[in-house]
Amino acid sequence: MESIKDKVAIIGMGCSKFGERWEADADDLIIEATDEALKDAGVEIKDIQAIWVGTMGRVTGATVSAPLQTQYIPVTHVENACATGAEIIRAAAYAVAAKAYDVVLAIGFEKMKDVGYGGLHPMMTAEKWHPVRDAGGTSVGRYALAATRYFARYGLSREEGKRMLARISVKSHFNGARNPKAFLRRKITVEQAMNAPIIAWPLGLYDCCGVADGSSAAILCRTEDAKKFRDDYITIKGFGISCGPGWGKNKADYDFTHWEETERAAMQAYEQAGIKDPRKELDMVELHDCFSIAEAIAIESLHLSPKGHVKEDIEAGLFTQEGKLPVNLGGGLKSFGHPIGASGAREVYEIYKEIQGKAEEPSRQKPNIRLGLAHSQGGHPGRFMCGVTIVGTP
Amino acid sequence: MAGIVSFGAYIPMYRLARVEIARAWEGGARDGEKAVANWDEDSLTMGVEAAVDCLGGMERELVDGLYFASTTPSYREKQSASIMASGVDLRTDIATADFTNSLRGGASAFKAALDAINAGSAKKMLVVASDSRLPAPASEFESAFGDGAAALLLGDSGVIATVEGSYGLTSDFLDVWRREKDSYSRTWEDRFVLTYGYQELTEKAIKGLLKKYNLKPSDFSKIAVYGPDSRSHAALVQSVGFDPKTQAQNPLLDKVGNTGAALSMMILVAALEQAKPGDRILWASYGDGADAFILKVQDGIQKVSQKRAIKHHLESKVMLPSYEKYLRFRNLLEWEPERRPSQEGSLNIIWRESANLLRGRGQKCLTCGHTQFPVQRICMWCQTRDNFEWVRLSDKKGTIFTFSMDERANVPVLPNVLAAVDLENDTRYFSQVTDRDPAKIEVGMQVELTFRKINEAGGMNNYSWKIRPVR
Known part of the structure; x- marks a missing residue:
């Protein structure tokens, strides 16, 4: 088995404005991110030889070929819940690495806000018809199980636990507030986060990411060709995808406070990238913080903090922009917004821009970013599919 | 001799104070409280609870049939007893039947189960009575009706109370009814209905029983008899020559309410909980006529395993904070639900997974x-x-x-x-x-x-x- 490390380059990326895009439909979102990526790479749509599109639900390749008016090239729909954005880049990268194509497009998008309610729109899964298993279940209700357990396992009082989570959300909002494309651009305080209305105990309003419309895109080629397009391209260092056996909530040895899928995906990617000590070697991490507790546990499962000790690192400011290992510098799903199929590629977009020194708002630019990790995770505690993508300077 | 082998009951956890109903409708305050089924409970779920309480740790494979009595079965078309048999995890080669539409259904089911055992066609029969009638808001029935269930296991061995005799009569008397599309129970002027319905027919059945077996009230330690309200109940007990103070089993109307088809069996279970070997209990049930039975308590009563039955369930309660919460439990209030995708159901999935979903295996x-x-x-x-x-x-x-x-x-x-x-x-x-x-x-x-x-x-x-x- 060969490592993907440095074999494939990202030569262009695009990201739409995230948020409640009442005026935009899926076509608009697809065009917005694709246009930026094409322009960024200096190519035209006719130069693209194949496309992978990531979005939830039963869509076809025509969902992209029609708005972009591509002419009879392959377009493949890829879907793995909230890990979809990682999957499109992975699929596209392996295709160019295999020399099946030379220049390809990966586009992830989600049009969330046409349904008339907050929260996720219905997924067309077989479970939707299950009269019992899904009854009353929501994403936040399921992630909150992990928060309750985390507090209980590590002996945090409700107040201590809520405060730890509040600090995560405050950081995300601080970062996102300075990100022009982010959805929720308002700084918040720890007190606001702790006293916000409960959505699913123990998680309150500011523990939950914003449901948003958005899209993100990447153009990839083999690294040896990248110089033809630009000098400041980045390369893929490693991919990890892990789908758990899925019955955590029903298995007595499942603890909710540690996410094996994240750990396994990270190990795959670390091995390919040759990373031994991610806490020291990584310059930034964009991770799947659909809820504040998701960030806390993901940090531990990615081996960035020892198990049960993320609280100390949060308090020490390790993950802030000024810290040694900024996490969710872009604002995270929390503040940037979470259009399912777009989020994974959007995380890579953040790292791509930081490495290039092109963060849209100069105050967000962290110097000397060379290696970053994007983590996106679908499903819910006990039934995850997790994608880890490591990118960096060539 | 055939008789009762075990007993059980169920009273939902929530109670509504009658003074709270009076507050909502600005009416005269009444005493006591009524048991209110949670929003996810109905006659079938309460029946499963009572049946499980009744069976305790017994081998459920030994049950040869389940008869279910209710005026509020789960479906208008589709048997409740068959679903209940799955919930209780009974064998499938058993007899199941619903005894619906009558307040007296519990006694009718009891009689039918007893006849089956005496005829030798079954060894153990489970009889469950459960009701959750919906009274019209602001009606007399709203204060009176409560929710609950009872279960009796009948058999020809291990009997804790033998059935020494029975007497029953039928009547076309129309006192409480619901037509196909009526949501709430209807009735006529109460003094007429109580006098010529409950009082006359129940009295006739009890006196008929005493005459048939040549017994007098003093031959009984207890009378466990249905009553639509406390005053009518006390009057009936007196009219058949029993002492309301020493012989009448409390009819639960004050703390639980009138649980319809379940009530007389619940009162009987309460009597059995306190019974001693040698006690003789007169059990009578009213509705479309009346049935009366003579039960003789046996030594085995002392070996009955711990039951929640009436006593424990009465004490285990939470008061509903408001009448509005009760309306919400009974789906009597229109409100805007959370804006969420609709829920789907699939008969295929329920069928494939019934061992999981219904039998709880x-x-x-x-x-x-x-x-x-x-x-x-x-x-x-x-x-x-x-x-x-x-x-x-x-x-x-x-x-x-x-x-x-x-x-x-x-x-x-x-x-x-x-x-x-x-x-x-x-x-x-x-x-x-x-x-x-x-x-x-x-x-x-x-x-x-x-x-x-x-x-x-x-x-x-x-x-x-x-x-x-x-x-």
């Missing part, structure tokens, strides 16, 4: 010994394929491993409490938590499983096993 892996839920082809512990035996989980207790309380879920009463629970046999069970006080839910809390209605998705009553704090 898990699969024990014969290779590694772990028990799992929900049903799988490949063991989630050792990955062995198709090597399982069924084990009942519904009777296991457990502790909460973790929980969440969702304020935005698409359920009738928020928050939707979800919990992962470790059952006694190390099975992790994940479901909704019902009959709970959100302020008291905590990791480590002792819980048990309870048969409840999940929703009506797909136009069906979808039942399964939820979690609740131990009552």
